[in-house]
Amino acid sequence: MTTASICTIGDEILIGQILDTNSAFISRALNKSGIKVVHIASCSDSRKDILDTLKRCLKSSDIVIATGGLGPTKDDITKNVLMTLSGSKRFKRSRSQMEIIKNILTARGIQMLDINRMQADVPQNCTVIPNKIGTAPIMQFHFPKEKFGRDNLLFSMPGVPFETENAVPNVIAAIQAHYKLDKIFHRTICTFGIAESVLSKMIEKWEDSLPENLHLAYLPNPILGVRLRLSIYGTTQKEGEEELDKYSASLKQILGDAVYGEGETNPQTVAGELLLERGATISTAESCTGGYVAHLLTGIPGSSRYYWGSVISYDNSVKISTIGVSEKTIKKYGAVSRECVKEMAKGVRKKLGTTYSISTSGIAGPSGGTPSKPVGTLWMAASGPKGTVTATIVSKSTRKINIERFAASALDLFRRSLIAGKI
């Protein structure tokens, strides 16, 4: 099987000041194309570290994808290291990249400087893949077997995540043109609302029945719920897909309405799909989630077709003045209560004139709460023409994770209530 290593370059990763999102993105793309990622490594901005790590990766895998260290500033030295590694004698200037640099700087109203021009210079022995949305080009090097013991391709691309993401499809195409790739097939079943250990118990027998070349992994996440990933190796596409069809069907039967989708989906996408199918619209009234339900919904391109707006009523006065929650309800039951989220959902639905609505009120923490309503308590409601459904959960995490889990739980309540015909 064709193997790959990912090497992220930059002191900022080793020192923990930036998060390495590129490796996850790149390995997902490689795996989908039937390339096994065997190693992810981060190294510092020092010449020796970069050289050592790249050489080790070239010796232990066919493909090496390096990100980072290509910026216009003095601490970025990847290109000089690649000169040495590839035995290039001089730089050549990439015309196509130079054009792109000009356009980007003009659009941003930034004056062209020498350090910008120099970004179009690459080692003589590389092939340039133009980077259409950033100033640093993607470089491709080929090392024949004599050099590091493998028929290697090495790619170097900018470390800015959206530039990396944009570059990856072109890099995959270059890989496919060079190697004959094997196949791995994946299927991800997305569930929400059941804890990992309970889920594991529920599917124990099913799991024991899996054939040897079928691997199961649990992927828990506050927003995505627990996703179950099935991976099958060493089959043809047809056989692989058939096996995955069979085992995912039996899995879904066990899990019932906890399953909200398959593959690269999430609760907000599913909510959007349900609304589009019905030609319906939605609004939200958020307290403790502070706009995060709205953010999840509006993160989907085209969400303006069904999402109309929200009222974030962090302060109780806003709950009363904008969406008509009654002062009495708040006094009697508190803002974190079944009664309050019910009035919030009904109020925002009426005020904004949408088909459905979602509301949240809770205590995200870290402080606050009472013995009967501890930190992490959420009350949520989903409302529609058929009625209003409420529910509560307790999330024992950080403020950030609590907010994420709260928002996704409210979206999941909406999904389940809608499908069950309750709202």
Place this chain on the structure above:
Amino acid sequence: MTTASICTIGDEILIGQILDTNSAFISRALNKSGIKVVHIASCSDSRKDILDTLKRCLKSSDIVIATGGLGPTKDDITKNVLMTLSGSKRFKRSRSQMEIIKNILTARGIQMLDINRMQADVPQNCTVIPNKIGTAPIMQFHFPKEKFGRDNLLFSMPGVPFETENAVPNVIAAIQAHYKLDKIFHRTICTFGIAESVLSKMIEKWEDSLPENLHLAYLPNPILGVRLRLSIYGTTQKEGEEELDKYSASLKQILGDAVYGEGETNPQTVAGELLLERGATISTAESCTGGYVAHLLTGIPGSSRYYWGSVISYDNSVKISTIGVSEKTIKKYGAVSRECVKEMAKGVRKKLGTTYSISTSGIAGPSGGTPSKPVGTLWMAASGPKGTVTATIVSKSTRKINIERFAASALDLFRRSLIAGKI
């Protein structure tokens, strides 16, 4: 200098289905404590890979911190590998962790199963650091020099990010008790609104004047702006801090009001501090940012003291009905216009009765836009008792990054306008 490696265990990382946030958090904590992180590596869930990677890390650095592979399910095998690596003959049950498991399951209303109980079992040769917020304990192993050529400490902790984050301070304390640590000192200057290449040109001379043991790194981020990190090695605390004081003072003089803070801060924290100092309150009216400004503001614990609420008016009808933007304005200038954000900011400030307000309207992409208002265009406003300030930017990124940059830009406009006495 004491060195460390971080080893993240799990197929889900190599396959790119989860993002490795732990390494960044751990390396930040290690670096702050004067431990140099020399290697970050990810390996698969296979026994051989885990053993090989841990051994390689133990040979190349003093401390190894492993995360992941400790869940209750069958694909998690780290603990068994650690039995072998540490030469433990049997498991022992940690009483303190068992108590914690009981409490967590009870609070979540989950029935205790054998797989939960077994999470309290650890290899005989390890020291347990209780994990107070999760079911899997943290394990500490000591390997004397004879074993891997160094006086090694190995820690194994759960891969769930908030559990890792909670465990790290205890792990650092255990490291400090074992080694005599060197010092590195960092200072991070946070800037917003100036592109990296322009910034680099502005501070070129200053950068050339830096002494050899003082290192500068650029850390660009859509929400945080460009942060400049100064790191000094090989000095005493007093000397190090003095050097950092001196060079950061001269840096700040060059950059003026683009500097919004130092260290681990961000635009939303700074906005909150400015409001608290003035005993003032804020509301937001968001269109294209869809609640993200509110999310950033409410991500700060205690933000309810100054943040009252928001109206997210994705649909124009909501802009008109809830915060009183005039239909004529939208017809004449469009929703993405100086005039519209001005009315939105004024309208929400009045409606919610806050001292200040922020508004946004733009085109997050990927589709939409016109030649005069291309995708990535943002209009924003900040309003207060002294007046209303508007501004526009163009962000050429993905929808996600555009939304993040839009929200942070609006917060930065608020900061600068407030400090300049314009709102």
